[in-house]
Each structure stands twice: as C-alpha cells, then as structure tokens.
Amino acid sequence: MTVTQSQNVVAAQKKGGDNRYKYNNIEIKKLFFDYSGLIPFFIFAAIFIGLPTGSVAVNAFRGNSNEWTFENLRVAFGDIYFSSLIGSIQLGFTSALTGAVIGLAISYGVAISGKKKLQRVVATASGVFANTGGVPLAFFFIAAVGNYGLVTIALQKIGIDIYSGNFTLFGFSGLVLVYLYFQIPLMVIVTYPAIEGIKNEWREAAVNLGATKSMYWRYIGIPILTPAFTGAFLLLFANAFAAYATANVLTSGTLPLLPLQIGALVDGNVVADQTNVGMAMGLEMIIVVAVTMGGYIYLDRKTSKWRKR
Amino acid sequence: MSKVKPGSTITPKPGVGLNTWLIVGLLFFTVPIVSAALFSVQVGDGTYTLTAYSRMITDPGLSAALWLSTKLVFMTVGIVLLLMVPTVTWLHIRAQKAKRTVEFITLLPLIIPPVVTALGLLSSMPSFLKDSPYLLGFAYGALTMPYTYRALDAGLNSIDVRTLVDAGRGLGASWKQVLSSVIAPNIKSAIFGAIFLAVALVLGEFVVSSLLIWNTLPVWMALVGMSDAEGAVAISVMSLLFVWLLLMVLSLLDGSRKVKINVGGV
Numbered sequence: 001m002t003v004t005q006s007q008n009v010v011a012a013q014k015k016g017g018d019n020r021y022k023y024n025n026i027e028i029k030k031l032f033f034d035y036s037g038l039i040p041f042f043i044f045a046a047i048f049i050g051l052p053t054g055s056v057a058v059n060a061f062r063g064n065s066n067e068w069t070f071e072n073l074r075v076a077f078g079d080i081y082f083s084s085l086i087g088s089i090q091l092g093f094t095s096a097l098t099g100a101v102i103g104l105a106i107s108y109g110v111a112i113s114g115k116k117k118l119q120r121v122v123a124t125a126s127g128v129f130a131n132t133g134g135v136p137l138a139f140f141f142i143a144a145v146g147n148y149g150l151v152t153i154a155l156q157k158i159g160i161d162i163y164s165g166n167f168t169l170f171g172f173s174g175l176v177l178v179y180l181y182f183q184i185p186l187m188v189i190v191t192y193p194a195i196e197g198i199k200n201e202w203r204e205a206a207v208n209l210g211a212t213k214s215m216y217w218r219y220i221g222i223p224i225l226t227p228a229f230t231g232a233f234l235l236l237f238a239n240a241f242a243a244y245a246t247a248n249v250l251t252s253g254t255l256p257l258l259p260l261q262i263g264a265l266v267d268g269n270v271v272a273d274q275t276n277v278g279m280a281m282g283l284e285m286i287i288v289v290a291v292t293m294g295g296y297i298y299l300d301r302k303t304s305k306w307r308k309r
Numbered sequence: 310m311s312k313v314k315p316g317s318t319i320t321p322k323p324g325v326g327l328n329t330w331l332i333v334g335l336l337f338f339t340v341p342i343v344s345a346a347l348f349s350v351q352v353g354d355g356t357y358t359l360t361a362y363s364r365m366i367t368d369p370g371l372s373a374a375l376w377l378s379t380k381l382v383f384m385t386v387g388i389v390l391l392l393m394v395p396t397v398t399w400l401h402i403r404a405q406k407a408k409r410t411v412e413f414i415t416l417l418p419l420i421i422p423p424v425v426t427a428l429g430l431l432s433s434m435p436s437f438l439k440d441s442p443y444l445l446g447f448a449y450g451a452l453t454m455p456y457t458y459r460a461l462d463a464g465l466n467s468i469d470v471r472t473l474v475d476a477g478r479g480l481g482a483s484w485k486q487v488l489s490s491v492i493a494p495n496i497k498s499a500i501f502g503a504i505f506l507a508v509a510l511v512l513g514e515f516v517v518s519s520l521l522i523w524n525t526l527p528v529w530m531a532l533v534g535m536s537d538a539e540g541a542v543a544i545s546v547m548s549l550l551f552v553w554l555l556l557m558v559l560s561l562l563d564g565s566r567k568v569k570i571n572v573g574g575v
Contacts, residue, residue: 034403034404034407038407038411040392045417049418052429052432053425053426054433055429059432106330113327127556128553128556129338133513134513135513136544136546137545140342140344140345140542142542144340144341184334244422248531262424263520278428282422285425289420289421289422
C-alpha cells in the first residue's frame with residue numbers, strides 16, 4: 001500500500017509541473033474574467049478621481065518652468081496663505097466643537113425622553129437639515145440676520161442691535177452660526193446610535209454597586225461615549241474645513257479660508273505664476289481632510305464594534 | 310447600603326429643560342426659512358407681493374441655468390445606471406474580493422475636497438473637455454459615488470444576487486437581460502435612492518461648476534444675489550423646497566435605511 005502510494009506521489013510529481021501550470025492558467029483566466037467587469041469603473045475612477053488628484057499632487061512640487069521645487073509649499077506656508085490654513089482650522093474647530101456639544105445634548109435628551117414620535121421627527125429633520133447647505137442656506141441667513149434681515153430689524157424695533165457688538169453674518173462669527181445649521185443635525189445622526197446603545201442595565205448595575213450619578217458618568221458614561229464623540233467631532237471638522245459655497249457667498253473672499261483662497265487662485269484674481277501655490281494648498285487640504293477622516297473611520301469602527309457585541 | 314434617596318429613579322429622566330431646548334432648536338431651524346419666505350414676498354412699505362418670484366421666473370438666466378442643471382442631472386443619472394449599477398452588481402456576483410478596493414475608491418471624493426477636484430480637473434483635462442459641460446457631468450458622476458455606491462450596495466445586500474443570476478443565466482438569459490429584467494427590478498428602491506441622492510447633490514453643487522465657469526442653478530443664484538437680494542432669496546426658497554421634496558420622497562421610499570450623510574460637498 002505504502003509503496004503504491006509513494007509511487008503515485010512520484011508519478012504525480014513527474015507530471016505535476018504541467019498540471020499545475022494548466023491549473024494556474026485557468027485560475028488566472030478566471031481571475032481576469034472576474035475583474036474584467038470592473039474595468040469600466042476603474043477607468044472612470046482613474047480619469048475623474050485619480051488624474052485630477054495626481055495632477056494636484058505633482059504640480060504642488062513643480063515650478064513655473066516645470067522644474068521640481070519645494071517653493072510652492074514654502075509660499076503656501078508663508079504668512080499670507082498660512083493665515084488661511086489657520087483660519088480654516090479655527091472655523092472647522094469652533095463650528096465642530098459647538099455643533100458636537102449641542103448635537104450630543106440633543107441626541108441624549110431625545111434618546112432618554114422615550115417619546116417615540118419625537119425621536120422619529122428629530123431623526124427625519126436631522127437627515128433633511130444635515131443635507132441643507134450651499135448657496136441657498138447663505139441666502140436664508142441673509143434674509144434672517146443679514147443687515148436688513150427680518151430678525152435683525154424685528155430685534156432693532158425692541159431695542160436690540162445684534163450688529164452693535166462683534167457679530168457679523170459676513171465674518172467668522174456668522175459662518176460659525178450658519179454652519180451650525182448643518183453641523184448640529186449631522187452630529188445627531190452620527191451619535192444617536194451610540195447613545196441609544198447605552199444599556200439601562202449598566203446604570204442599574206452601577207447604582208446597585210453603590211455608584212453615585214457623577215461616578216456613573218465618570219467611569220461608565222463618558223468613557224463609552226468618548227470615541228463616538230471624538231469621531232463625530234472629526235467628521236464635523238472635516239465637513240466645515242472643506243465647505244466652500246456658503247462661505248463664498250457670505251464672505252465674498254474677505255475672510256482668509258483655505259478653500260476660498262484656492263478658488264481665488266483658480267479664478268485668476270491672482271498673478272498667474274502662483275497657480276501652483278494653489279496646488280500646494282490643495283495638497284495641504286487633502287492631507288488635513290484625509291487625516292481627520294481616517295481618524296473618524298477608525299473611531300467609528302471602534303464604536304460600532306462594541307455596539308454589535 | 311447605597312444612598313439612593315427615596316423617589317429618585319434609576320432610569321434617567323429628561324430635565325424640565327427638554328421642552329425649552331426643543332423650542333430653541335425649532336426656532337433655530339425654522340426662523341431662517343420662514344424669514345427667507347417672508348423676505349422674498351415683502352416690500353419695503355410692509356405690503357406683500359410675488360414680484361420677486363415672477364421676476365426670477367421670467368429671467369432668461371433661470372431657464373439657461375435650469376436647462377444646464379437638468380442636462381447634468383440626466384448625465385449623472387446615466388452614469389449611475391450605466392456604470393454604478395453594473396459595477397456594484399458585478400462586485401456582488403463575481404468579484405467579492407475586490408469589494409474593499411472599490412469601496413475605498415468610491416469613498417475618495419469624501420476625502421478629496423471638491424475645490425481640489427476642480428483645481429485638478431482644470432490642470433489635468435484636455436481643453437476640448439474643459440470647454441464642454443460633459444466634463445462637469447463626469448465629475449458629478451465621480452462626486453456622487455460615495456452615496457450612490459452605498460445605496461446600491463445596501464440594496465444588493467438585501468437580495469440573493471447569486472441565485473438570481475444563476476437562475477436567469479441557467480434559463481438562457483443574456484447578461485444584459487439578467488441585469489435589466491432580473492436584478493434591476495429587485496433593487497428598484499435602491500436604484501431610485503441612489504438616483505435621488507445624486508440628483509439632490511447635483512442640484513446643490515456649487516464649487517466645481519463655479520470654478521469650471523458653468524452657470525448651473527446654484528452658481529446663477531449666487532450671481533443674482535450680488536445685485537438682487539430678494540430675487541436670490543426667492544430662488545433659494547424654490548430650490549430648497551424642491552430638494553426637500555426629493556429627500557422626502559427618498560425617505561418615504563425606504564424608511565428603514567439610515568439617512569445618508571453628506572460630507573464636504575456643501
């Protein structure tokens with residue numbers, strides 16, 4: 001028995017080379033066929049996502065006569081353009097933090113209210129408002145709290161002038177206010193599942209073991225919600241950091257913001273030989289958004305993992 | 310002995326403040342819209358008129374912008390139907406292994422800000438494409454991918470694609486027939502969902518069309534706003550009502566699915 005078996009093995013090994021080759025060939029053909037259906041998609045993505053992005057990344061390191069240089073990045077991080085990076089980060093941070101705190105409070109309040117109808121209304125409204133942005137939103141706020149807005153005038157009649165202080169709709173404070181219109185609902189959408197996932201049993205267990213309310217929050221509530229909150233904050237940050245339309249209509253480019261600055265360089269308001277500085281700033285933006293969104297995706301996976309268990 | 314006071318409950322109760330906060334929230338989200346609606350019909354002396362609307366509707370700029378935006382909508386829908394639906398279906402029946410790669414690629418438009426995409430398109434595309442609105446249509450096809458892919462993927466996850474395809478092919482249908490008369494009817498609501506999301510996004514998109522210098526609806530709206538505030542507010546009200554209608558139809562079509570998140574495209 002053993003002899004025949006080993007003979008078979010030897011025989012198989014003798015012929016093996018050819019057989020394996022044949023097998024691999026079929027495998028490769030099958031693999032090729034499997035992927036062939038995706039070729040149109042890959043071509044489309046390569047032309048309309050890959051090519052533009054690659055062009056920005058390469059041109060960021062090219063001078064006016066096509067030589068390789070770090071000059072664009074140096075200028076992009078120089079004082080004039082650097083202030084727009086700082087401005088965008090400040091705007092992203094402020095609107096994301098305010099939106100995240102208010103959004104979380106709303107999620108929590110609505111989740112524990114136990115009112116099914118309210119929860120449904122808030123969920124639907126959040127979906128709609130989070131998608132409300134761009135040019136129309138800017139005009140809505142102009143109609144409400146612009147210089148001749150209805151709210152502005154109504155408040156003036158009762159003696160309150162919202163423009164007497166530092167507030168202006170057409171500057172930093174105005175943008176933060178307008179961005180909250182889509183940041184708060186986005187926060188509600190993203191964090192609501194995490195808050196719903198907090199089991200009442202955990203609170204009961206903690207209380208039965210003698211925990212006070214503050215101890216419960218310190219050791220259970222806050223540690224559980226932190227990854228969800230941080231992840232959502234990052235998402236909101238990226239959202240505001242890259243927003244263009246609303247800011248463009250409201251500030252008309254007076255506020256230094258990275259996307260608007262890039263837009264201005266393309267529009268040709270600036271000396272032509274600085275187009276590649278725009279590319280360098282574009283690269284800057286991609287890196288900031290990629291890092292932030294990477295953080296969001298990582299934290300989101302972490303939170304949804306424990307929710308499933 | 311724990312110090313739970315009598316009367317205190319273990320389950321959390323909303324504070325008395327909840328209703329107050331709900332009212333504040335309601336005001337924050339409705340006041341701008343109500344103000345806009347009033348602003349667009351009010352005249353300086355306190356009377357109401359619809360002249361802002363009639364002025365905008367008869368403006369030749371509107372029909373031009375509307376026509377361009379409509380063409381772009383059709384093109385994007387075409388890309389969803391002819392590229393995205395076959396691709397995602399193929400992923401499910403033949404190339405499961407490539408799913409992660411494809412999913413990653415479709416998420417890229419969320420990571421690359423639209424303003425950078427516009428910059429890249431301007432610097433990398435041949436001028437004959439830059440001179441035609443088709444480039445914008447293709448760009449929108451790419452920009453909407455994160456939403457269309459996820460909508461279609463969710464739809465296909467809910468049916469047994471492999472069995473359906475095998476049955477169809479086994480009974481002698483061609484791939485085209487399988488796709489159009491077996492798969493498509495089964496994921497109808499997902500396809501409609503993807504289309505609605507794409508349409509809402511295309512109708513609101515500003516930065517790419519503005520930098521590529523095409524007067525789409527939002528670009529024209531911003532242009533009007535520079536000289537005619539009431540008119541711009543009137544179009545904003547009309548366009549928002551339309552997009553809301555689309556979103557509402559979408560949520561009615563599939564109430565169970567989570568609302569898609571729009572990031573960076575604002």
